């Protein structure tokens with residue numbers, strides 16, 4: 001697993017634009033090398049900000065959208081099309097504006113699907129099976145080796161729907177779990193687990209705003225992953241924290257020396 005690298009941008013708008021530019025490059029490189037690319041999307045304002053910046057970037061046309069697999073790191077277990085679903089928000093921010101292959105877009109199940117509102121655990125198992133079916137021998141495991149997996153970071157250090165101390169973050173075997181009683185609404189969610197997240201080549205953690213400063217400082221100062229799930233989110237080849245200066249304001253100095261005057 002890789003050691004976190006930090007990139008600090010002046011403000012959250014620039015952070016989103018720079019992350020979008022980085023994502024375009026990463027997708028184009030993967031498509032050139034292997035024919036296709038795979039990206040895992042996150043919910044939340046920062047993740048949607050990156051998607052909106054990507055939608056507005058002229059270089060988005062460099063991506064072959066028909067050869068891109070999209071997955072989700074977590075989902076709010078709500079009916080299809082609910083405005084609070086991460087997939088609905090991602091479609092509005094970007095996905096509806098680009099020529100994706102619908103067969104390569106893999107939203108997590110919705111609560112009005114075959115598993116029903118009480119079936120979040122079965123819905124999570126279904127998504128795990130979908131991931132396993134997409135993994136090839138070269139992936140060495142039950143999920144594809146995603147090119148980039150993005151995660152918003154919560155003020156309590158949660159990533160995806162893995163919250164401090166709750167069962168999801170303790171999962172060591174399953175790749176996807178149903179989440180009950182999440183402290184961030186809605187309480188019922190589906191989430192990739194840390195083992196699934198760590199299958200990604202690159203994991204990018206997005207944190208902008210003063211309310212993320214403490215979470216970033218804790219997660220990057222050697223905290224355990226059960227107490228600080230963001231600390232356990234690492235990519236095989238690269239772990240990148242993309243921050244704005246407000247979110248970076250409480251990092252230990254050895255991680256982020258203050259800018260010279």
Ligand SMILES: O=C(O)[C@H](O)[C@@H](O)[C@H](O)[C@H](O)COP(=O)(O)O
Nearest residue numbers: 043044045046152153154159160
């Ligand atoms: O479904 C969700 O809510 C998430 O995926 C969650 O993990 C989110 O990414 C963080 O809470 C950060 O959210 P913000 O970027 O809005 O602060």
